[in-house]
Amino acid sequence: MGDLPLHHCAGSSHSVGRIDILKTLIEAWPQGASTQNKSGQSPLHLLVRNETNKDAIDLLTNQGAFSVNILNNEGRSVIDIAKEVEASDEIISVLESAAEIWTKETLAEDWGNFGSE
Incomplete structure (x- = not known):
């Protein structure tokens, strides 16, 4: 899949009004937040x-x-990219907390018995 408007907004170097635009785009199509483009980048990667x-x-x-936790086509996560660009400790902490929520272990605990009910 190519870039969605959400990818373009997230990847833009212009930050004026970005949060409002991101909110509007996510409200219009929430699934876009986890959609990968041809390079395997989610909007969060960008x-x-x-x-x-x-x-x-x-x-x-x-x-x-x-x-x-999604890896792009280069095998890199959002956290890998954040560290590469020297994002603030606060942002890296937010990302690491979100990643921890969605580990395989957590998913197995929450959904492991889903099919047996």
Whole structure:
């Protein structure tokens, strides 16, 4: 799949009004928060490259926290990219907390017996 409008907004270097636009796009199609483009990038992969505003990061992690664990085509997670671009400790902490929520162990605990009921 190519880039969604959410990918374009998240990847833009212009931050003026970004949070409002992200909110509008997520309200229109929540699944977009975890959709990968041709490079395997989720909107969150793109956002952490340019965004220093914790609120914008929170917005996407709250919508699709599991997207923190998605690997792009280079095998890199959102956390890998955040560390590469030297994101703040606060942003890395938010991402690591979101990733921890969606570990395989957590999913197994929560959904492991889903089919046996």
